[in-house]
Amino acid sequence: MRILVTGGAGFIGSHLVDRLMEAGHEVLCLDNFYTGTKRNIVKWLNHPYFELIRHDITEPIRVEVDQIYHLACPASPIHYQYNPVKTIKTNVMGTLYMLGLAKRVGARFLLASTSEVYGDPEVHPQPEEYRGNVNPIGPRSCYDAETEILTENGWVPFPQLQPGVRVATLNPDNQVEYHVPDEYIVQPYVGNLLRFANAKFDLCVTPNHWMYVRSKTGKLQFLRADEDRHWHSWRVPTGGEFQGEEPEWFELGTAPKNAKVRVERIRMDDWLEFLGYYISEGCVHVRRRGRVVGGRDYEVADYNILIAQENPEGRAKITHCLNNLGFKFFSSDDHQFRICSKQLAEILCPLGKSGEKYIPRQFLSLSKRQSLILFKALIMGDGSQRGDGYVYYTKSKQLADDVQELAMRCGYAASVVSHAVGRDLYRVNIRPIKDAHLVTPEPFRYAGNVYCVNVQNHVVCVRRHGRVAFCGNCYDEGKRVAETLAFDYHLQNGVEIRVARIFNTYGSRMLENDGRVVSNFVVQALKGEPLTVYGKGSQTRSFCYVSDLVEGLIRLMNNEHTGPINLGNPDEYTILQLAQAVQNMVNPDSEIIFKDLPQDDPQRRRPDITKAKTLLGWQPTIPLQEGLKTTVEDFRDRLTAEGYSLVSS
Missing domain, CATH: 2.170.16.10 (Hedgehog/Intein (Hint) domain)
Structure with missing residues (x-):
């Protein structure tokens, strides 16, 4: 049989590869060596039935296989917390690609899921029917349609x-x-x-x-x-905190040939201030009239940009701003400023009338400093200060939304409310974050x-x-998503799947820096360091030796039950008991120290393996003391080869 093992150079994957090769199968080992290592599978590299493929599972691959063991994912706390995005992509995209491959070639697919899907369980021991914090084959966490x-x-x-x-x-x-x-x-x-x-x-x-x-x-x-x-x-x-660009100029483009004042670009700071005044209190008025030239009738248009402002302080600010633009302007007794410019009018006309106004998107991606220039000019027109915040009024729903977004870019919090029942008037409430x-x-x-x-x-x-x-967002843990995808492919596409929920596993080839409790204690004891216990050490775990787990995976793959099925050792130990067992085995003189318990650390974790026993005829056979002895010797050999000075046995 031709079998693909993703993550095949890792801790569990390499032991699975050993069993499959020894059984005479043709094995494809796929790994990107993020946590796996070639030394785990070096003995098979020249074997005619073995093929090593260096590949990242988040990219598609085409091979022809009969079975797929999907183990590829950082499983230890150190590695999946170091790069949680990579972990999510591996679980989501990697699982999607492998399920797609299984569908295309008709392969049976086994997902190595995890006991983490149970979270901090309230049911003990945990049967497969227990949903924990999230039902992995049920609805995902979402928002309603009005969001x-x-x-x-x-x-x-x-x-x-x-x-x-x-x-x-x-x-x-x-x-x-x-x-x-x-x-x-x-x-x-x-x-x-x-x-x-x-x-x-x-x-x-x-x-x-x-x-x-x-x-x-x-x-x-x-x-x-x-x-x-x-x-x-x-x-x-x-x-x-929003980041943004800070352009120096606003380009107006080429001025009309007959323009009396030709302005092709304006400093962006000046343009933003002018734009704020115009959006709040401005409009474009086009006056069309007839004119006789050389005995012929012509229709001509006068383009006027009007900005109203009654407040003397505000008028002074607008005057200063208009002087910086370069266009000629006039100030009337009815508190209006007027600029006669077709060039400028054609830029401003698309912004619409009062009920249609908006802020162009290009001005909603600027730095906080430049955003504040536009924001303060808008507020001076149709806004007012309220304590340490502001209120802005507009007839345009789009402008209200844009002002809200602009305020957020300026470091404020903001809400949009409909201010007047029965007519279009919106209020943006702006306050410090x-x-x-x-x-x-x-x-x-x-x-x-x-x-x-x-x-x-x-x-x-x-x-x-x-x-x-x-x-x-829809922040299901990666394995919960992977289980969802597996069942979706099974129900919709008929892909043969098997789902194994793996509980704490230990044994030879564990990484010394993987952050798992067994490897932590063994390495600390061998190096003569204190053994670190978090909390009082009263939280419990169940420890399954890797050879027992591999046997369970193979039986599940070749059984007709879809799962999920728990694979783990039901013998339960406190973390303190485990520390003491390692201490007595490696270095009775080593110290045990206690540190604060990490938040959300499960208090109890023990599998109910009734289904594994009845459906697979499987249960663990390696007791903890025996498995620890093999694990300690493996770590001792590797650390010695790496030059560490270790405590003698």
Whole structure:
């Protein structure tokens, strides 16, 4: 049989390759060596039945195989936390490509999933039916149809979001970045949604949605919307830092041949100030009249740009600005400024009349400094200061949206509200950025499509009823997404799948720096360092030796049960018990030290392997003491070869 093993040079993958080669199969080992190493499979490199393919699973590949073991993904905490985006891409794109390959060639596909899909479980031990925090083969976390998302083209309702359009995301440094989503989610939903809403934000999400919130200590993190929390103690971000370009000039283009004043470019700072005055208080008036020249009748047009301003201080600012433009202008007794210029009128006419005004997109991608020039000029026209914030009024819904976005680029938070019932008048409430306290969500019944995207930073800028907040995207863990994809291909395309949920596995060939608890303790003990236990060490885990796991994977692949099926050792140990076992085996004189427990670290993790026993006839056979002994000796040999001075046995 011809078998593909993705991640075949890794810890578990290389042991699986050994078993398959020893059984006489033709094996293709695919790995990009992000966490795998050639030394794990070096003994097979010259074997006629073995082929090594160096390839990144996030890119498609074409091969002919009968079975696919899909193990490619950073599994250790150090590696998947170091590059979480790579992990997500591997789980999503890599799984998609492998499922597509399985569909094309008719191969059976086994997904190596993880016990992490159970989260911090409330059911113990964990059977496959337990959904944990998210049901991996059920609905994804989403927003309702009234939610809008900020894109490079402005605000777009989720149902109208087009593929390839970049959306606003928030990186860990609080900077807004624009990325094309990796995934678009549209799905029907019938059930309760949860609405978090007050005067500053309005979020309406499925119960399993990830909220992006700040704790009292200032730490930002993701919490599920349906968690039992005192939500008033948490805050939601309503703004971020926008980056932008800073052009020096605005190009007007070639002036008409008969123009009395020829201006081809204006300093951008001056143009932005003028544009703000014009959008708020200006218009273009074209007066057409007949004229006789040489006995012939002609129709001529006078192009006038008018800007009104009654406030003496404001008039002085506008006068100074117009002097910098280079066009001739006139000031009348009725508090109007007038510029006669066809060239300028043709640039401003597309901005429309009062109810149609907008800010061209090219001026919504500038630096904060230049954005503030435009913002302050707009406020001087149709706005007013309210305490440490502002209010802006307009008849144009598009302009209200644009002013809101501009205010955000200037470092403010802003909301758009309909100000007058029965007529078009919109108010933009602008305030300094300050995280808004959440409120207890209100459930309400919903039937219709829900929407979301997957983006690089896992945080998107959304708006509902004019109120903006930054919130989580469809942030299912990679393996949950991979399980969803596997079942979708099985149900829609008839692909034969097998899903294994792997619990803590240990053994030879583990990386010394992978951050797993067994390798941490063994390496620390061998080097004579204190063994680090987090919390009190009372949290429990179950440890399965790698040869037992490989046997389970092979049995599942060649069985007729789809899964998911738990593969792990049901013997449960506290972390402190594991530390003491390693201490006694390697160096009884080593010290055990205690550090703070990481947030969201599961308290208990133990598989219910009833299905594996009954359907596969499988259960672990290697006890912890025996497996640890082999693991310690493997680490000792490798560390010695690398020149480390180790504690003698």
